Amino acid sequence: MPTFHVEMFEGRTVEQKRKFVEAVTRVTCETLGCSVSAVDIIITDIKRENWATGGELWIDKK
Template sequence: MPTFHIEMFEGRSVEQKRKLVEEVTRVTCESLGCAPAAVDIIITDIKRENWATGGVLWSEQK
């Protein structure tokens, strides 16, 4: 059913990711009335050198 694509800077621990997917799944099931097995979450870790805001790479921001 729902699929979430989450992109974030690399560096989070497996425990932090585990907590995130548990909470996103819980809230989705409460809101949509679906089973946890219906919720897919794809996490993509992005290096700061591969993400820019306002024309500046995050690896070069202060």
């Protein structure tokens, strides 16, 4: 069973997440030949203050 762990900045709407998981599930099933019920996607919303790239918090990026 394919399981995807997705971390992204908070702020996406439920509708955006719904479209995302539908698209990832569809492509996964087409590519791997599995059933829709076999695909799990776990979305974790991260605050910009808790994510850094290049030594700089994203909350401080302009």
